[in-house]
Amino acid sequence: MRASDADRDACAERLATALSEGRLDLTEYERRLDAAMRSVVLGDLRVLTADLPEPPPPAPVPDSSLTAVSRTALVSPWKDWVDEWRWWLGGAVIMTGIWGVTSIMGNDAMPFWPLVPLGIWAAILIAAAIWPDDNAGTRR
Structure with missing residues (x-):
């Protein structure tokens, strides 16, 4: 064949x-x-x-009616959203640190410029939670 x-x-x-x-x-x-x-x-x-060992058989599927795939489908959107907020928090820490260091070095408190990019980023995350993209998981 x-x-x-x-x-x-x-x-x-x-x-x-x-x-x-x-x-x-x-x-x-x-x-x-x-x-x-x-x-x-x-x-x-x-x-x-022919001289290589056979690959291990696939793992058995659990008997539960809620399979790992469907469990992942239920949890994944929230996990992704929480992960996005973690990225936002990391960006907030870095930008605030830069603002703080530059303010100290200049001996004067600069306007809190991280508010603008962090506010825009937060607005996008909130909009994505309110109006999710239902086709995001099906694109290739």
Whole structure:
């Protein structure tokens, strides 16, 4: 049977795993990878990985009706939103630190300029929470 691109990619992934585990040296890996990319039939690919251990079977799916994927889908938007606010807080600390150092060095309190970029950034985060982009997770 003729090999597909997916078959060649799976073979390449298996070879890369063998390289990372130390089962193949770089020269042998490159030789086998080149042969895998040129393979036309599945038998050619099997020969390239015949001396390598079989990959572990996929982990079993839990019996719970709420799978990890659906759990992630429920938690992810809030986690992402909290992560964005953490970035905002980090930016606030850095900008306020710069403002404080420059004010001390100038012996005069400068206007609190971080208010402008932090205010705009916060407004964008709040707008994203009020009007979420429902297609954000489906784009490629």
